[in-house]
Amino acid sequence: MQYLMSVIDDGTGPDTPTEEAAIDAFNERLRSLGHWVFAGGLGSPDPATVIDNRGGQAVITDGPFLESKEYLAGFWIIEAPDLDVALRLAAEGSSCCNRKVEVRPFL
């Protein structure tokens, strides 16, 4: 089963070199234990652009679709047999990237 682990940035701490090293080590662990599917870090939501083409005419809006102090700063997609394993990995991920992590299953 695949889970999305979203990294939630609440603007309380900047990235530090130790954080990046810890994330690299965690990613390596995910790979060696067979949990790794994909991961990525995201830039700040400020330069985001929203497109709505539901009406046949694409409407372009400047800025993120959600103005909020907390935003998605990155994510992991992992393979785990159940929620207990996913939560354990999320706890590790949260500790190494120093941010909150939300766990959600894929359909």
Place this chain on the structure above:
Amino acid sequence: MVASLTRRFGDLDLAEESAAEAFATAVERWPADGEPPNPGAWLTTTANRKAIDRIRRENKRDAKHQDAQEVYDSQATEPLETPGAQSAIDDDRLRLIFTCAHPALAMETRVALTLRLVGGLTVAEIARAFLVQETAMGQRITRAKAKIKATRIPYRVPTSEDLPERVSGLLAVLFLVFNEGYLATGPHSDPLRHDLTGEAIRLTRLIRELLPDDGEVVGLLALMLLTEARRTARVSARGELVTLDEQDRGAWDAALVAEGLGLVRERLAAGVAPGRYQILAAINAVHTSARDVRDTDWSQVVALYDQLVRLDSSPVVTLNRAIAVAELDGPAVALATVDRLKPRLTGYHAYHATRADLLRRLGRSEQARAAYDRAIELAGNTAETAYLTRRRDQLP
């Protein structure tokens, strides 16, 4: 039965519905056909068949479903509910209760699910225990079951790595189940629910077998046993709650008291700093060791509450400590403490009942009456309401 079916089919809804269908069939058929020689086995077989029918009928065997089926089938090796398979059933219940008490669910949801699926209460009964609408409780339980399924909360005893934390969460759930049986919340149920206290004790015993060295498990079991020992003395023939000081101590269950005291001694001998349940058990041990209420070692009780306050400074603990302080230092000292809890406990019936009793002992009848009124208004338990009403009506 729900536990076994869940293990077999990996679906709580399916398990519950099939069990209910099997009982419904039994109600229809047994009066006409006669009761089968082994009713338990008949029900299990019927429920299993109903579950399989349901799966076929709903034709939901898509990839996801098969996936789940494989996970659970690989665990379902022992026969279901045949004679001699008690340990397999116990294991099932343990798995089920760890699922119900999973930390990914909100605390109230954990208690509700445990009461529903392990304790077998109806949604209406649970809704009453929580003082919420039945529809709201139904939705909460449905949502929880959907979450278990969608996020794949595992149906198993946690790994040793997760176990200590998961056990403490589980003990909290079991304690809440026990408390609902100890003093049922709602006015429409029996005041004491032996089914719930009995179930909570049974499950705590199971956890103790799993984790014999966990002091808090022993503490909680001791606390439950010492409390359960007083059960028959706690309600009078007229259906009134009998307070500890007025109970017929000869009616206490001597075997449960002995077992509980033995467990408390075991923990004292361990020489490890006690947790919350061990301290509560020790407090109950002091009470149950006194042959007469006048022999109660109140300074010991207060000292234990002091220890508890250091671990848990919640207003309810402070309230209970004040009740012991009233015996040691008098009701005036206790009342001063209790009054300070008002902002946080004003919606809690025991706060008003405690105040009422202290005011009564201080001869402040008018204020006592008002406090009894408020306590009666908030108390749902019939035996407690009856007791409080008599006390109020006896005020000069």
